[in-house]
Amino acid sequence: MNLLHSNDRDGEYPPSLYAATRTELRAFPPLRGKAQADVVVIGGGYTGLSAALHLAEAGRRVILLEAHRVGFGASGRNGGQLGSGQRLEVDDLEKMAGRDAARRLWDLAEDAKRLTRDIAARAGVPVADGIAHAFRTRAEFDHAIALIERLARDYGYDRIEALDRDALRAILPSDAYVAGELDHGAGHLHPLNLALGMARLADAAGAVIHERSEVTGIDHARQAGGKTTVTTADGQITCDHLILAANGYLGTLEPKVAARVMPINNFIVATEPLGARVAEVLTRNIGVHDTKFVVNYWRLDSDSRLIFGGGENVSYRFPADIASKVRKPLLEIYPGLADVRLAYAWGGTLAITMTRMPCFIRPAPNCLSASGYSGHGLALATLAGKLMAQAVQGQSEGFDTMSALPVHPFPGGTLLRWPLLVAGMSWYSLRDRLGV
Template identity: 65%
Template sequence: MNLLHLNDRPGAYPPSLYADQCGPQPDLPPLRGEARADVAVIGAGYTGLSAALHLARRGLSVTVLEAQRVGFGASGRNGGQIGSGQRQEVDWLEAKLGRDMARRLWDLAEEAKAAVRAIAAEAGVPVRDGIAHACRTAAEVDHARHIADHLARHYNYDLVTALDRDGMTAALGSAAYVGGDLDRGAGHVQPLALTLGMARLARDAGAVIFERSQVTGLTHGAPSTIRTDQGVLRADHVILACNGYLGDLDRGVAARVMPINNYIVTTPPLDDHPEILPDRIAAADTKFVVNYWRLDDERRLVFGGGETVTYRFPRDIAAVVRPHLLSVYPQLQGVPLTHAWGGTLAITMNRMPCFARPAPNCLSASGYSGHGVAVATLAGRLMAEAVAGQAERFDAMAAVPTRPFPGGAALRKPLLVAGMAWFGLRDRLGF
């Protein structure tokens, strides 16, 4: 089963609002024949393009191999939220890794947000401020209030405001939640536009990007040899930036990183519903299979959610997501959905990203667990530093343990079926 081809037409973007807004993109040629580079980057999403950009600006020759199109994967399909911190809250990190390491990871995540904003500004892609975290239980609201206070006291971060039920209802235009918080330091962006902008900057810096160049073989060495259907690339360093589309390129990483699917729909502009997200913030809730949403610049609601227990996208994605949308905004009953698409992201056992060294001259980062817009962009920068001989910050991320899934890569599909069925049931029962 090859996720690069299971659900999508070769060389085509999904039928998303993002692809429509960005318009047709010029094809980049595939790799043909033999080529040589200082660094080979496999994957043209946030991780790979950020690595290519930072490496090229350091003066290294960089070649990016993309199996489909730039931004074809999760980087061009996601909810566009630029979240603060890591995927796990700071109290979890402190308990598992200690206060010093938790603070270091927080500081790296703050750098990640700043890196996304800087690249977006350079590429001319607007970023809006604010993400609300919507809680379903009183215990979750208490925890959100505790984290807001903890961040202000111990991390010098005072941009999170706790919200009671009325405050959350006003912020969202929905009475579906009992409270939560609003993080004014977080933000949201049109994700495919960001990816394409990052690619332009990388190419302007001298990086070479080949599309429709699926890697069929990787042999580590000095140099390493990377084979595609039509060409061979030899490079002194290799960066694996494939996330949910890694396949069999490295089984050690694949055992720790599980691809999962998620789905997004969009509405027409909601000019008749000014109560929905009146301040144009984004939002996400506390379900295991998270609902997440935002308004775009035309006031279209971009809403993600819904789980399936197979890797094949459902035939009617809108029918999967609509009940989740209506659970938050029942007033949108009868409003048509203009776009519906699926995408493949990747999670780890503990929801922390998997940074690894599959070989002495090979680096990998993946498994962002829905927190990838910021962290994946940072990962590319850290891998560029490591290739240049400054590996301390990459190694700090790699020191965060990510255990293999039981049974490793071989049992990921049955685990997906069992896990999504179980946690989907828990979400529906309100746990």
């Protein structure tokens, strides 16, 4: 089975709140016949659109191929949270890569936020400031306080405010958490409109975008300086460089990436407008996520709808009743919302790695790939596209910093990774239920 076709109608956005409220963008035609390009980009999410935008603005002939519609995948379905830092905390990064590398990685993540805010502004997509992190135990809060101090002292970042129980409850009226923190430098936005805005900017800059153009084959260049051929059902492109930006939907197109990057499904609901009841959820216009392994995350949109994500599975299929799956963790946090109607429910496929850090890799001499953002991809995927565009132009410092991180293949390769991950998720889900 192919995740591109397992849960969605071909060429259509999922029935999400984002699709219902998106800024309209004309459809781009499928690829027909033969073409040539300096660079082919596979995937029309943040990574691919950012790469195409930056390459086109640099004067390169770039063609982007998207199997469905731009923003169809995780880029148009996620929680819309523009977070700070990398997927791992800086203390874990220091253990993994050393203090100097950890600082470079933090600085890249700050570049990612700035870049994303800049593109959002150019595309007319508003960004609201503030993301809270809700803690379930005092030990988590104590660890956060130490990290807040370390970030201010060693990383030059002093935008995070510690919130004791009363301060958190004043913002987030729930008994589910003991304390929290509020990152004033993070933010949230309409994720699909960001992707559509990037596509509009890339198109205006001269990038050629083809939707409904699923790639069926790649013939890599055998040596540096050689050409690569990319094939779809109705066309073929010869290019000097290839960028893989399909993330969880890459499938088996590139085995070296598939061994290291694992697709996983996540689910979101949106309520009917809450009106005056928004004060039962959040008293400030911020996003929130908690510390569960299967993380819960939520925010309010401009129409006072609660957008709430929670629950995962490792399967080719989404559950038959997504709303019921997500309603359970929602009511654990806000039991008073039991009578509120869920107006939308949708799923999406993201991608994770063994380390939860992105996988930046060169599968062939003229091929670059970035994926596996592990739920922290809104800003980092946007930056990844720019870093790959720069690497194509011979400026690979940023890409090389990310690719130096160890991202090991999943045990058992592509055949055994799903059963092993299911076992691991079951263990961590049990820990979540026990509050460990």
